[in-house]
Amino acid sequence: MRYFILTNNPLAAKEFGETHDVRFINCGLRDVLIKARDLINDGAVLLNHPLYGSVKPNETPFRSLLLQQGIPQTGNMPAPADPDSVRLIGNAVSAFEKFIVKKEITDPKLLEDFQVVDLSLLRSAVESADR
Amino acid sequence: MAKIKVVHYINQFFAGIGGEEKADIAAELHKGEVIGPGMAFNTGFGEEAEIIATIVCGDSYFNENIDAVKAEILGWVRELAPDLFIAGPAFNAGRYGVACGTIAAAVKEELGIKSITGMYVENPGADMYKDKVYILETKDSAAGMRAAVKKMTAFALKYAKDEKIGASCEDGYMNQGVRVNFFEKERGSKRAVDMLIAKLAGKPFTTEYPMPDFDRVEPNPAVKDMAHATIALVTSGGIVPKGNPDHIESSSASKFGEYSIEGVTDLDESTFETAHGGYDPVYANLDADRVLPVDVLRDLEKEGVIGKLHEKYYATVGNGTAVASAKKYGAEIGKRLVADGVDAVILTST
């Protein structure tokens, strides 16, 4: 299956950069979600869930998403947005916004921990996608 | 400690003035008087609180002169500066319930004075005001007066004394749409098993977390022939002709507007603006197409992508507008659009 990884996690970009289509963006977590929303708006389909199971959206600055490119409609109509993807990403943005915003993390060790966890969740999605 | 000072609001009926035939009496302030259900409240308060004034107003008068009477009563209450304001209880009396909710919420919001009311859960005032002010749940008729006063008295004292208000189910007020934690008697698993047993037996049960409003509608078939379809625009973003001719409120809109865009190809600063109070209006005021894309639809109409842009559009303000009102507007707008032969709608919100 053809898909790409949208991520702001440098560790994920390093791990999958050689073997996968990785679109690395240097930005905060919310911007990753917004970027994904725009792509979904253009017809991309989300393959993994945009929220973690427990690390809260205001805790970790990293997020990696698997997206499938939308297929353009015939004629001049753009690809319709996938309603499930729209719902999930919309809810993820709302979920993000209900948590209080914390100061930017500077501790490199802590940043690495968050990158490792994000990578671990991404790997789990990639394993499913590549099966 | 000084006694807690309470101002009480009741209608003409509970003041003993009369029924429907007296519903048009104007608001009256009775300083130092305790009238009708106020007596029972005062007894219930004991040494802790007392009613220092009673305000009486006819239900029709209140609802027909709502702005003026509200201002008048607020003036009195400001002057009296009580610690607590109590309206009702209104039981299932619709106009009385709306009056109680309106005035109790206004006292709380505009004067910052603690305020409560009481009514039956199906009183229209309940839905309108339960998220704005504490509404204690009562029976549907005045036969429930004793229980209502008891409940309201206990809550009033607790509230006035700044004691912690528990969850709605603990303290008997209507849920305000705010989630409040508390400890149940049984653990969650037991509650789940009991709930399942009730559900399996077809017996009533109460979910602890009602899902957001689901009112499922089957989707309509897609538009087959866009090139010949009439498309209408509807917005809850409050786009109105310059000057807001219908005076659509910036929040909690009480109406929707129907406006012609016949011959309009582009909305600009000089002709359209937003009435919406929930967002920064600058961008929409500069170019209302940003909310209501008339310009693009006109182009598409010309190019034949769509058949026709409907010559009327509909606008209301989503901000703070009660679900029930939004529903009503939606139904009415839908009816008019169907009657006009519209094929599909683009609804824009902010």
Add this chain to the structure above:
Amino acid sequence: MVKELERAGLPVVHVCTVTPISLTVVANTIVPAIAIPHPLGNPALDKTEEKALRRKLVMKALSALQTEVDGQKVFED
């Protein structure tokens, strides 16, 4: 509002910035818009670009209106 319009028999596409759960489960077709003060515009762009962007969103909305929505969509590999 969406629901009532649908109930009247009109296919509706809802263009909005936030997609509250109560709407998403009923609104068949939603196109997330750009930002709250200007769901169909972006003042950072110049007039022509902005209109092009708006056109894209409107096209998307029209496209959605032409897509049949079934009750339950399943993610497909």
Add this chain to the structure above:
Amino acid sequence: MRLELGKINITDIRFAKESKIEQGVLYIDPDYLKPVVLEDEKIRDVVFDIAKPGESVRITPVKDVIEPRVKVEGRGGVFPGWTSKVDTVGSGRTLALKGMAVVTAGKIVGFQEGIIDMTGTGAKYTPFSKTLNLCMVCEPVEGLKQHDYEAAVRKAGFRVAAKIGELARGLEADEICVYETCGIREGIEKYPDLPRVAYVSMLQTQGLLHDTYVYGVDAKQIIPTILSPTEIMDGAVVSGNCVSACDKNPTYIHQNNPVVEDLFAQHGKTLNFVCQIITNENVYLADKERSSNMTAKLCRMLDLDGVVVTQEGFGNPDTDLIMNCKKIEAEGVKTVIVTDEYAGRDGKSQSLADADAAADAVVTGGNANEVVVLPKLDKVIGTLDYVNRIAGASEDTLRPDGTLEVELQVITGATNEMGFGTLSAR
């Protein structure tokens, strides 16, 4: 399957020269346990400590909580796949040390959460303020990767719990509870008029710090299956989940699954408790679809009338929960779901990240965003170094007077989604 669970009430834990259980007192020689921990070369050192209810003690960051048990009759041993082979457990007799727990603590990643206060406000919210806790803080060898460290501490906890459990072998139980389910046909014949009910247990399975294991298998790789509810009492399901303290299910809560217990209490009376169904909460959306489809299918094929569904975690599992609920209801099987809420500090936000009208019977463990102030306590087992970083805390959490201003989500078990506690919300 029939399991007799013998309960041995532990009334005190003391360090001693000799490890034994005598008249309800657990005497522990740290040197009896240390080799069990250090047999894993990834662990450099371990420190044991005891925290008792009412003491001015805070344990943090907590990884797992485990109840010591030992299997004295029947197939297999406790924690199959870890401290025993993978024989099917859940029958025969098992002894459990009640009133106590082994708590693994210490930092694995910088945002490791989980607070157990033995006294004060926090103690009201965590079930583990009521247990005598034998705490173990493990030090990893230099340079150990997060994954390996997590696995090492997780497994050390099971070994220690099993080792302590061994001390109970041969002891007389204070109380014996018998749990028994029937085969499908037997159940229908025995209870022809009772509704057939199962328990659907959703397991957190997402990746590092978010995993659950079944008989040693990483549950993200299972497709939903059925268990006898007695299997979990022998440790068939264990937690590898370190984050989301308030609504993760520590191993202890799997062992003492409250839904299983409360369904057994009604078994043969108002319902026929058929089985436990386990399913996962993966990150990949197609996996979510597959697992919820399978779960709904199992419910149908087992001819169930109703299920209780419990969740673990917040966020993406809300999607699994709603999918399960919706699909199971669509099979004509009635559901009650158990969850918790993230309604924001003011309680005004949307509680769940997903929703559906089919979810008309919900039990909630409360709003995890509610703010509480925890007092300064005299002793900390573990470390407070990271407390400002964890979910539900902020830069201002540790206040100048030593109190902690936190959201409930930092407290272990506070809003448990198996309904272990009484906290709720309206």
